[in-house]
Every structure is written in structure tokens, then in C-alpha cells.
Amino acid sequence: MKLRYALFGLATVGMAYGFSxxxxxxxxxxxxxxxxxxxxxxxxxxxxxxxxxxxxVFGLAWLATKRSKLDHLAAASAEIGVLFTALALxxxxxxxxxxWGIAWDWGDARLASTAMMxxxxxxxLALRRATPDATQRARRxxxxxxxxxLQVPLVYFSVNIWRTLHQTQSVRPDGASMPTxxxxxxxxxxxxxxxxxxxxxxxxxxxxRIEETYLxxxxxxxxxxxxxxxxxxxxxx
Amino acid sequence: MTFRRQALVIFRxxxxxxxxxxxxLLITLPFGLAALFxxxxxxxxxxxxxxxxxxxxxxxxxxxxxxxxxxxxxAGESPAQHEQLRMLGVDPAARYTGRVAASTLLxxxxxxxxxPTTILLFAPEPIPGWxxxxxxxxxxxxxLALIGTLVSDMTASLRGRSTLAPLLxxxxxxxxxxxxxxxxxxxxxxxxxxxxALFMVLVVLALAxxxxxxxxxLEETT
Numbered sequence: 165m166k167l168r169y170a171l172f173g174l175a176t177v178g179m180a181y182g183f184s185x186x187x188x189x190x191x192x193x194x195x196x197x198x199x200x201x202x203x204x205x206x207x208x209x210x211x212x213x214x215x216x217x218x219x220x221v222f223g224l225a226w227l228a229t230k231r232s233k234l235d236h237l238a239a240a241s242a243e244i245g246v247l248f249t250a251l252a253l254x255x256x257x258x259x260x261x262x263x264w265g266i267a268w269d270w271g272d273a274r275l276a277s278t279a280m281m282x283x284x285x286x287x288x289l290a291l292r293r294a295t296p297d298a299t300q301r302a303r304r305x306x307x308x309x310x311x312x313x314l315q316v317p318l319v320y321f322s323v324n325i326w327r328t329l330h331q332t333q334s335v336r337p338d339g340a341s342m343p344t345x346x347x348x349x350x351x352x353x354x355x356x357x358x359x360x361x362x363x364x365x366x367x368x369x370x371x372x373r374i375e376e377t378y379l380x381x382x383x384x385x386x387x388x389x390x391x392x393x394x395x396x397x398x399x400x401x
Numbered sequence: 402m403t404f405r406r407q408a409l410v411i412f413r414x415x416x417x418x419x420x421x422x423x424x425x426l427l428i429t430l431p432f433g434l435a436a437l438f439x440x441x442x443x444x445x446x447x448x449x450x451x452x453x454x455x456x457x458x459x460x461x462x463x464x465x466x467x468x469x470x471x472x473x474x475x476a477g478e479s480p481a482q483h484e485q486l487r488m489l490g491v492d493p494a495a496r497y498t499g500r501v502a503a504s505t506l507l508x509x510x511x512x513x514x515x516x517p518t519t520i521l522l523f524a525p526e527p528i529p530g531w532x533x534x535x536x537x538x539x540x541x542x543x544x545l546a547l548i549g550t551l552v553s554d555m556t557a558s559l560r561g562r563s564t565l566a567p568l569l570x571x572x573x574x575x576x577x578x579x580x581x582x583x584x585x586x587x588x589x590x591x592x593x594x595x596x597x598a599l600f601m602v603l604v605v606l607a608l609a610x611x612x613x614x615x616x617x618x619l620e621e622t623t
Contacts, residue, residue, distance in 0.1 A: 276575075277579075280572040280575040283568070283572035284569070284572045284573060287569040287572065290561075291559075291565060291569065294556075294559045294562075294565055303619070304555050304556075306618075307618065307619060308555060308569065310615070311551065311573060311608070311611055312573070314611075315572075315573075315575075315576070318576050
């Protein structure tokens, strides 16, 4: 409980500091004011990759150990990943509209592959919802999580494999192709958003555990009317 | 019985059932052809536009209808049949391999019928190096069979299976569809298919490894 609040607190402080840098930095010569959105877009995209990568790791760990906490962690991570992928898509579309003059371009590999990754994990959540038995749900979703994780490197490297509208990685080992203020705001928010992810992960995992315990108890309890037995017809009556 | 022999028996069984029910080739295939006929009717009468979108329509119809070939009811087993296979000691990975092989063959037949129909209906620009499209179509068939069979097992006995399974397969097959479409474009522009084909081979290999490795845990879900 305390860990969750500490993580939320740290994430809030970090985001406040990161956003203050994003608001203070001068407008970009080419992209104008829209460049500020990078401080949200990049961290949300990073969290989508992290969340889906960890969904696969937790799922595979469940397959190896069958510990229900790992399944809850995988499910929570996928839910948070879907949320952050949606945010990354929305912020990307806002930025694209201001910079490229178009919110959505089907020819762009990064946009299209991110949307597909989003649908894979919506499918992951749908699969979990469609499977009532806890063990079956954990097993099926662990396997789908492993298959779905193949999309993560595809989305990340899509800008290198297919040269399309989206620029390649701006931060590389040889340096960053952006002003220092933008880089600081982006990196601070990257850390803050990661703390937010961890806080949400702890919170949602606890909820899933409580939910499963409750469902296990209620499914064992007799339902109203179970004591009522239909009368048996006697032969010849 | 060796792994190969077990896979071969399952492969033959699936084809024999398909021969009796005709679910893939007598129902899904005509439905795919009907979709190819419907698309030009939903578009303005523009021969140039149709010839441009023709190859794309081929891949889209192959993906959308091909997945139903992999989900065909006759490829699945009833719990009793499944139980029997398990008691006979059939390796789940061999079962998966045999089913993938049967679906791949049916998908190849599907593509063989769809390709000339697309050429007839959409009259795409002639592609000089068209034989290079054959390995691309084969890789799409193998990849789609791998994904479809895996998802079919994953969603077995679920109530919403008929809706859920296509929702899972469609986005998962994008890593195959995009390079296949790009490969065809590369052939048209005489740029070679090495990069998209290699990418597809990597995806297919990864899917095959995941499919075989997860066959045992998936066996326990049914």
C-alpha cells in the first residue's frame, strides 16, 4: 500500500518537473509549439513497449512457476500498456497534424504498426475476459502475450526497416538530435512516467488479486435456489 | 511412433476430413471469390484504380478468408477425440505441426485459385519478375497457418471464439502482410525481394518456435 503511494508521489513530482521543462523550453524553429508534446509522446510510447514486454515476461514466468501473482502482473501490465499505447497514438496524431499537416498516414509504418500492436493487446484483454477459469485464462493469455511481444521490436524498428514519414530514433549512442531542454524534459518524464507505470502496476495487481479471491469464494458459495430440487416423476404416475 | 510420423498422420487426417466436409475449399474459397467480385462493385468504375489496388486486394482477401481456413471446424477436435489422442501419446507439438501443414496446403490451394481470379478481375499491371511472388505467397500461407492454428487452440471451447479468434489473428498477421505487399511492389519496381522475404522468414521461424514450444501448455487448456 505504502509503496504504491510513494510511487504515485514520486511520479507526480517527476512529471511536474518534466512538464515545467517542457513549458519553459523555446518553441522549435521547424515544429513550433507542437514540439512540446514530445515530452509526453515519447514516454507514453516507451511505456507501451515496456508494458507489453513485461506482459510477455510475466506470462512466461507464470508458465514456468504457475504463481497466480505473475498472471495478475501480466494482466495489469497489458491493461496499462493499452492505456499508454492509446495515449501515444493520440499524442502522435496531434503532433503529426501540427507538423506533417496530417493526423494519420496509412503509408507510415510506425503509425500503422503501433495501431496493430494496440489491437493485439485489445485482443489479449478480450481473451482474458472470455476465459472464465483462472488457470485457463492465465495459460492462454501467457501464450498470447509471448506471441504479441513479437510486435514490440517490429514497431520499434519499423522506422529503420521501412523509411516512411516518422523520423528514426532521435536519441542514439552517438548523441541526440534535439535541443538540451527538450532532451531533459523528455528524459525526466520518461523516468516519471515509468514510476507512474510501476504505481499503476502495483495498484492494479492488488485489485486483480482481490477480484480473483472474491470470485473464487463466491463461486463456491451456494446460489439462491440451489436447494430447490425439481420433483421426480414416478413411473406410472 | 516418431514425431514426423505422428505429424504426418495428423496431416493426412485433417486433409481426409477436409475432403469429406469441403469446409475450406467448398465454402470458404467461394466466399473469398465472392468478396473479390464485390470489391469492384463497391468502387467507382475506374479500371486504372482497380488495377492499382488489385495486388492489395489479393493479400487482404487471403488474410481475411485464409484465417477462416485455419479456424475451420473440421480442423478442431472434440474433447473426446482430444482425450483419445492424448492417451495414445501423440506429441502436442506433432499435432500442431501436422495441423499447420494441412492448413498451409489448403491456404496454398486458396492462393492458387485467388491469384488468377484477381488478375482476371482487376487486371493489374503485368509484373516481369512475377515468379518471385511465389515464395512470398508461400511464406504468407505458412505464417498464416502457424498463427491461425495457434489462435485456434488458444480460443478452443470459448464461447466468443468465432469473434475473438479473427480479432487476434488479423493484427498478429500484419508482420507477414506488410512485407508481402512490399515484396510484390519491389518485384514490380525490379528492386528484389531479399529484405522483405528475409523478414518474413524470420517472422515465420519465430512463430514456428513459439507454436511448437507452447503446444504442450496449450494442450492442457482443452
